[in-house]
Each structure stands twice: as C-alpha cells, then as structure tokens.
Amino acid sequence: MKIILHVWRQKGRDAEGKLVRYECPNVSEHMSFLEMLDVLNEDLTARGEDPVAFEHDCREGICGCCGFVINGVAHGPMPGTTVCQLHMRHFKDGDELYLEPWRAMAFPVLKDLMVDRGAFDRIIAAGGYVSVSTGAPPDGNALPVPKSDAERAMDAAQCIGCGACVAACPNASASLFTSAKVSHLGLLPQGQPERHERALGMVRQMAIEGFGACGNIGECEAVCPKRISIENIARMHRDYLCAAFGERPHGETGSAG
Amino acid sequence: MSVGSAARSAAGARSAETSKLLGFYHSPVGKKAVMAVTGLIGAGFVIGHMLGNLQVFLGPEVMNAYGMKLHETPPLLYGARTVLLIAVALHIIAAVQLTRMNVQARPKGYAKWTPAGSSYASRTMRVSGPLLALFIVYHLLHFTSGVAHPNFRYQDALHKVPAPYENVVAGFANPVVSLVYIVAMILLMLHIHHGAWSLFQSLGLNHPRYTPALRSLARAASYALLIGNCAIPLAVLAGVVK
Structure with a gap:
C-alpha cells in the first residue's frame, strides 16, 4: 500500500x-512503523539525501527509546503500544500521516524526530x-510486601x-x-x-526542567504505551503535600542519637 | 555579636520560616492544591447559591424574605463574601501563574493534534475560567450592587437591602441579559464538569472505588447547575415568573 x-x-x-512530504509507495501491512521509516531512509540515502533521524533500540516496546507523534497522537492510533510495535496493517492505502517530534520546552529537538530527554534523567x-x-x-x-x-x-x-505523556x-x-517513579518506589518498604x-x-526538579503543571485531563494515560494510570499522579500529589507541610528542618530532631 | 546583626539574623530566620510555611506553593503541585481548595469553596457556593435562587419559584414573599434574612445576619453575609472573595482571588492568581508556566512548557505546538482521552470540558478550563471571571464581575454589578441594572429596586431603601425578586424579573425580562446568563451557565457547567472531580485528584485523592463515583457526581452537579440556573431566566422570559 501507499502511505x-x-x-x-x-x-x-x-x-x-x-x-x-514523502511518498512511501510499497508499504507492506506486516511492516512496523519504524520498518517503513527504515525503507524510506534507504531510499533517501540512495538518492543522496539526509535520512530521517528517529530514536529506536529494542523494537520490542520495552526500552522506551522510540516515539513520535503520528497525526497528533503520541505513539500513533493504537492504545497501549509504542511506535515500534505499531504495524502498518492499522493504516489504509493512501493514508496521509503527520510525524512530529515530542514538543516540549524541556525536550529540545536534536534532529528531525529525535529529542533530548535528559530532563527525565535529572528528575x-x-x-x-x-x-x-x-x-x-x-x-x-x-x-514482607502486601x-x-x-x-x-x-x-x-x-x-x-x-x-x-509529556508529548500528549x-x-x-x-x-x-514522575509520579510513576515516585509510586513504584514509594509503595515498597525499601522506598x-x-x-x-x-x-x-522530583516534583521540584520537574518544575526546574520547565515541564508544565498537571490539569488532570488524562491525555497522558490515554497514550501511555504501558497504560500507567493517573492514580499515580494523585499519589505523587499526596506525597508531595504531606512532605511539603510536614518537612522538618535538619537538626530539629535526633538529639538522642 | 552586635545588637544589629542579632536583629538581622532573627529577621533572616523569620523570613526563612515564612518561606517554609508557604514553601509548598513554590511547586506546581502546591499551586494546584490551592486551585483545588478554592475551587471546592467555589463549587460549594454555586450549588448553595442556586438552591437559594430557586426560591424565586416560591413567589416574591419567600424570595425577598430570604434576601432580607441574609442582610439581617451580617456575620453570615460578610463572612461568606470575604471567604469567597479570597477564594476567587487565590484561584485566579494560581491559575494565571500555572497558565503562564504551561504556555512556556510548550513553546511550539503540533501541526496536528488529536485528543486521545480528554473531555472537551477539561481541555477548555483555560477558556471557561476567564470568561466566568468576567461574568462574575458583571453579575455582581447587575444583581448585587445594581450598577449594571437599569431598574434596580430595594425592599428596604434605608438599609440598602435589594429586592431580589423584582430585580430578577426585571433583569431577565431583557432577552440579551438572559442570553448572557445562559451562556455563562453553560461555561459554569463545563468548568464544574471537570473541576469538581479534578480537585480531588489535585489534592491527592484518587481511589478506584471512589473516583468513578466522584466523576459521576461532578457531572451530575454540573448538569444540575445548568438546568437549575437556566430555569430562572427561561421562566421569566416565558412569563411563568413575573
């Protein structure tokens, strides 16, 4: 089919x-979205043009490298999946698709569809x-853990x-x-x-990096390839508010030790 | 240590204490908590306000007696007005600060963006909010102070107690005024539809057992506000209330 x-x-x-605008004339329905881009890039290279840069690694939907916005939806139209696990059988012959990088002040575009997600590392x-x-x-x-x-x-x-989640x-x-990371440690005794x-x-770092505030609208959980629930965001708010109101200056307690 | 430097360091310690006291507010999560608490006050008020106003259907005596009763208990009237004024002011300040932050966080938008899971009401809070703020100003000038009301009446001119029944009937007899109110109530419905459950999420309250019920409750409250409040101008225009 043609895309x-x-x-x-x-x-x-x-x-x-x-x-x-690029035309992909011979797209197989069995290809993954990234495989279609691989073919496009081979054509571009053969023509002496610069191939489209996009990030990818495992292509099994578990590494978190890949991802861009397809027709306004992060990771494309299939819920609960990354673009590497999105197959062309979900598209029709003649479909016109807009591919854009994650758009955020905290995620500067490095090249084409690739962004710098160093802000996540700092969080x-x-x-x-x-x-x-x-x-x-x-x-x-x-x-023991319940x-x-x-x-x-x-x-x-x-x-x-x-x-x-940021892109959507x-x-x-x-x-x-951030709330997924706060929750997965905060729910366990070790955390x-x-x-x-x-x-x-983590909440303070999020703001320092230039990410916006949560409006509880739920776009993030709708596009999350791992279907992380916004219930985690509530837990992060709870932990943050308890911590911010209950924070004690160092040295106020612990004189016994 | 000199007296001056002791005083300075005490002042420094005090300002550090104050900044800790309000330290929660520095982050977007703290600002959202302020939005949530002030929003809850607002949502509670609009429901009580609607129930009070629906007394217009019980006739002029009941409605005006209700207005008189409020004016005869100044602690209630001015206490409520003070709390509401502070709540609205904080709600607006936090909203402006958060919106500025949110706009900066997405300097370049998408050529194409398709909503995948959000409601229309939730996406338009930024629009319904400021328009409701403008409406509140008009509403206060119209029915509370009477400045924007062409024939504002008092039931007790000496003590400046307005006559709500007569003012409502005269005010809504103008279809343009009624239309403004109905549009504002649609905006209120949208704002409450998302805000009345979202505020619990902002305060960290989300549980699979209660959150779906809270969302239904928020929807029900938003529709009740739309129907209950619009019934008044529509009844006046239809001649049911005169």
Missing part, C-alpha cells in the same frame, strides 16, 4: 524545522532511587520513560512519568526512608 508522510525535518537543535537523579547497602542479596521475603502493594508498584514500574499533555507536564524527600526533590 504519504509529512515528516518534521530539523537539522539540529537551533535550526529551523519544517514538515516535508530521576533528584530522588528516583533508594539508598540501600550493596552486598549479598537479601533473603527472599525477608521484607500483594496489592507489590502489584501497584510493578504497574508503576512498567514506565519505560518514553516521554509520550497540552501543558507538556511530566507528571505521569519509605526517602519517600518524602523523593516527592519533594
């Missing part, structure tokens, strides 16, 4: 970009960890950090990503000691 693409082309971070560095001593692995079930907590923590831990949000808010500092640090 017409309007692809965002931008040479570099500070370059002006524009949509360029994780601001609290998305647990400080435990390394060494021999602890005995299994030495720390089953529902473990399941909800695992649901949140499915976040692959692709950035679709009209405010370019990183609340779904308790740093639970409040984590919420404070």
Whole structure:
C-alpha cells in the first residue's frame, strides 16, 4: 500500500524545522512503523539525501527509546503500544500521516524526530532511587510486601520513560512519568526512608526542567504505551503535600542519637 | 555579636520560616492544591447559591424574605463574601501563574493534534475560567450592587437591602441579559464538569472505588447547575415568573 508522510525535518537543535512530504509507495501491512521509516531512509540515502533521524533500540516496546507523534497522537492510533510495535496493517492505502517530534520546552529537538530527554534523567537523579547497602542479596521475603502493594508498584514500574505523556499533555507536564517513579518506589518498604524527600526533590526538579503543571485531563494515560494510570499522579500529589507541610528542618530532631 | 546583626539574623530566620510555611506553593503541585481548595469553596457556593435562587419559584414573599434574612445576619453575609472573595482571588492568581508556566512548557505546538482521552470540558478550563471571571464581575454589578441594572429596586431603601425578586424579573425580562446568563451557565457547567472531580485528584485523592463515583457526581452537579440556573431566566422570559 501507499502511505504519504509529512515528516518534521530539523537539522539540529537551533535550526529551523519544517514538515516535508514523502511518498512511501510499497508499504507492506506486516511492516512496523519504524520498518517503513527504515525503507524510506534507504531510499533517501540512495538518492543522496539526509535520512530521517528517529530514536529506536529494542523494537520490542520495552526500552522506551522510540516515539513520535503520528497525526497528533503520541505513539500513533493504537492504545497501549509504542511506535515500534505499531504495524502498518492499522493504516489504509493512501493514508496521509503527520510525524512530529515530542514538543516540549524541556525536550529540545536534536534532529528531525529525535529529542533530548535528559530532563527525565535529572528528575530521576533528584530522588528516583533508594539508598540501600550493596552486598549479598537479601533473603527472599525477608521484607514482607502486601500483594496489592507489590502489584501497584510493578504497574508503576512498567514506565519505560518514553516521554509520550509529556508529548500528549497540552501543558507538556511530566507528571505521569514522575509520579510513576515516585509510586513504584514509594509503595515498597525499601522506598519509605526517602519517600518524602523523593516527592519533594522530583516534583521540584520537574518544575526546574520547565515541564508544565498537571490539569488532570488524562491525555497522558490515554497514550501511555504501558497504560500507567493517573492514580499515580494523585499519589505523587499526596506525597508531595504531606512532605511539603510536614518537612522538618535538619537538626530539629535526633538529639538522642 | 552586635545588637544589629542579632536583629538581622532573627529577621533572616523569620523570613526563612515564612518561606517554609508557604514553601509548598513554590511547586506546581502546591499551586494546584490551592486551585483545588478554592475551587471546592467555589463549587460549594454555586450549588448553595442556586438552591437559594430557586426560591424565586416560591413567589416574591419567600424570595425577598430570604434576601432580607441574609442582610439581617451580617456575620453570615460578610463572612461568606470575604471567604469567597479570597477564594476567587487565590484561584485566579494560581491559575494565571500555572497558565503562564504551561504556555512556556510548550513553546511550539503540533501541526496536528488529536485528543486521545480528554473531555472537551477539561481541555477548555483555560477558556471557561476567564470568561466566568468576567461574568462574575458583571453579575455582581447587575444583581448585587445594581450598577449594571437599569431598574434596580430595594425592599428596604434605608438599609440598602435589594429586592431580589423584582430585580430578577426585571433583569431577565431583557432577552440579551438572559442570553448572557445562559451562556455563562453553560461555561459554569463545563468548568464544574471537570473541576469538581479534578480537585480531588489535585489534592491527592484518587481511589478506584471512589473516583468513578466522584466523576459521576461532578457531572451530575454540573448538569444540575445548568438546568437549575437556566430555569430562572427561561421562566421569566416565558412569563411563568413575573
């Protein structure tokens, strides 16, 4: 089948970009979306043109590298999937598709459909960890975890950090990503000691990076390839508010020690 | 240490304490919490306000007695007005700050954007909010102070107690005025439709057992406000209330 693409082309971070029209005449319905772009890129290379830059790695929908906006929906029209797992059988012959990079101040475009998601790394560095001593692995079930907590923590831990939530949000808010990270550690006993500092640090970093605020409209969970729920955002708000109101200055307690 | 520097460091400690007291507000999550609490006050008020106003269907005596009762209990009237004024002011300040932040967060928009899971009401809060703020100003000038009302009456001219029944009937007899009110009530319906459940989410309250019920409740409240409030101008125009 034939697919017409309007692809965002931008040479570099500070370059002006524009949509360029390409025709893909021989698209197989069995191809993934990225395979279609691979074929396009081979044609472009053969013609001596610059291939379309897009990020990808595992192509199994689990690494979080790939992703761009297809006709205004992050990761395209199929819910619960990344673009690498989106197949051309979901499109019709003659479809015209607009491909644009994630648009956010905090995600500068590096080239074409590729953005710099370093802001996510800095949010994780601001609290998305647990400080435990390394060494021999602890005995299994030495720390009891209620089953529902473990399941909800695992649901949140499915976040692959692709950035679709930011792309879909009209405010370019990183609340779904950050809240997934806050929840997957905050629900487990290992995450308790740093639970409040984590919420404070990550929420503050989110604002420093230039992401917007959550309006609870739910676009993020609709496009999330891992179907992370906005219930996590409420949990992040809860942790943040408890932490912000209950924060004690260092040295106020602990004189016994 | 000199007296001056001791005073300075005490002042420094005080300002550090104040900044901690309001420190929650520095982040967007804190601002959203302010939006939520002030929004809850507003949502509670509009429902009570509608129930009070529906007394217009019980006739001039009941309606005007209700207005008189409010004016005879100044702590209630001025207490409520103060709380509402502060709530509306904080709601607007936080909204302006958040909106500025949100606009900056997406400097370049998409050539094509398709909503995948949000409601029309939730996407248009930024439009319904400012228009409702303008409406509130007009509404206060129209029925509370009477400046924007061509024939504003008082039931007790000495103590400046307005006659709500007569003012409502005379005010809504003008179809243009009625239309403004009906459009404003559609905006209020949209704003409450999203806001009345979203505020719980902002405060960190979301649970699979209660959130669907809260969303239904918000929808029901928004439709009730639309129907209840629009019934008044429509009844006046239809001659049912005269």
